[in-house]
Amino acid sequence: MRRLLLVLLACAGSPAMAQTVGREPANVGDAAMAASAYHDSGHYEEDLAAVLNEADAWIASEASRHPKPAVVMDIDETSLSNWPVIRADRFAYFPNGPCDALPKGPCGWAAWEKSGKAAAIPGALALFRHARALHVAVFFITGRREAERAATDANLRAAGYAGWSGLVLRPDAARTLSAAAYKAPARAAIEAQGYSIIANIGDQPSDLAGGHAVRGFLLPNPFYRVP
Numbered sequence: 001m002r003r004l005l006l007v008l009l010a011c012a013g014s015p016a017m018a019q020t021v022g023r024e025p026a027n028v029g030d031a032a033m034a035a036s037a038y039h040d041s042g043h044y045e046e047d048l049a050a051v052l053n054e055a056d057a058w059i060a061s062e063a064s065r066h067p068k069p070a071v072v073m074d075i076d077e078t079s080l081s082n083w084p085v086i087r088a089d090r091f092a093y094f095p096n097g098p099c100d101a102l103p104k105g106p107c108g109w110a111a112w113e114k115s116g117k118a119a120a121i122p123g124a125l126a127l128f129r130h131a132r133a134l135h136v137a138v139f140f141i142t143g144r145r146e147a148e149r150a151a152t153d154a155n156l157r158a159a160g161y162a163g164w165s166g167l168v169l170r171p172d173a174a175r176t177l178s179a180a181a182y183k184a185p186a187r188a189a190i191e192a193q194g195y196s197i198i199a200n201i202g203d204q205p206s207d208l209a210g211g212h213a214v215r216g217f218l219l220p221n222p223f224y225r226v227p
Contacts, residue, residue, distance in 0.1 A: 032091050035222045039083065047220045052123035055199055055217040056130055062198040062214065063134040070165070070195035071131050072187055072213065073124065074202035075142040075152065077221045080118035080159060085109060086223050093224065113144060114151040120159035124201075128161055137165040137195060141186045141207075143179050143226060146172045166190070178227050184210025 038044050063069045073079050088105035097108035099115065112118075131138055144152055146169045153167060168186045183206070187197055191212055200213035204226045208216035 031222075035091065036087070038222060044220060048121060049123045051217055051219050052121075052127050052201075055201055056123075056127045058215060058217075059127070059131050059136060059199050060134060063131075063136050066196035066198060068137070068193075068195045069135075069198050070137040070139060070190060071127075072139050072141055072190065072197055072200045073128065074204070074207045075140055075144065075156070076118075077121075077203040077223070078201055078207070078219055079121060079124045079128070079140065079161065080155065081121050082109075082112065082118055084117075085112045091223060110148075113148055113155075116151050116155035116158060118155055118159065120161065125160050127201075128164075132163050136198070138163075139166040139168065139190055140164060141168040141183050142170070144169050146170065179204060179206035180209035183207060184212055187212035 059069075059071060076082055084102050085099065085105075085107040088102055088107045090105065092106075094106050094108050095110055097106060097111065099107035099109075099111035101107070128138055140156070142152065149167065149169055152169065156164070156167075170182060187200065187210070190197060197213040198215065200208055200216045201219065202208055202216075203219040203221035205218065206226055208218060
């Protein structure tokens with residue numbers, strides 16, 4: 001009798017269990033393999049190029065319509081690629097520690113960024129140079145900390161970027177601000193200088209949130225999320 005009761009209870013509970021199956025998120029391991037395949041297949045570069053070409057055409061069409069046109073660009077996975085550390089860390093994030101064993105990990109992000117070895121994303125560099133040729137001011141607004149200014153400045157120049165109008169980094173003391181919480185005010189401060197931000201380009205929705213740009217362009221990045 002007791003065994004029968006247990007069977008009945010198990011059967012009674014099965015519909016509720018069946019309802020929870022659809023709530024299971026994507027398997028993290030599968031997602032990592034899919035992200036690597038997306039990058040290595042060439043589709044990532046194709047999708048980057050498609051958005052950057054659209055942004056470039058937009059900038060060319062809008063530049064002459066504003067007395068002081070400007071473009072805002074994020075840095076990581078927008079202007080510079082961190083793929084060597086992303087792959088070495090297998091999509092994990094290690095803020096601290098050395099980065100001296102690439103292409104093997106682990107690699108600390110702070111050490112990587114201070115090394116200044118990130119390469120330019122080709123389409124972004126081409127867009128930057130075209131904007132400058134059109135006399136459009138370019139500002140970088142990044143989630144990197146102010147303590148990394150010298151390394152970031154040097155990395156941008158080494159990658160081919162030169163002649164930007166401003167480099168805005170996250171204050172060292174800021175611990176809880178989301179990217180949107182300080183990037184939107186940073187764009188507002190650029191507007192306060194009389195600029196019209198005709199394009200805001202980033203790889204995270206938080207790069208574009210908060211307005212203060214005529215148009216935003218979101219680059220693909222399935223590798224990490226910044227709130």
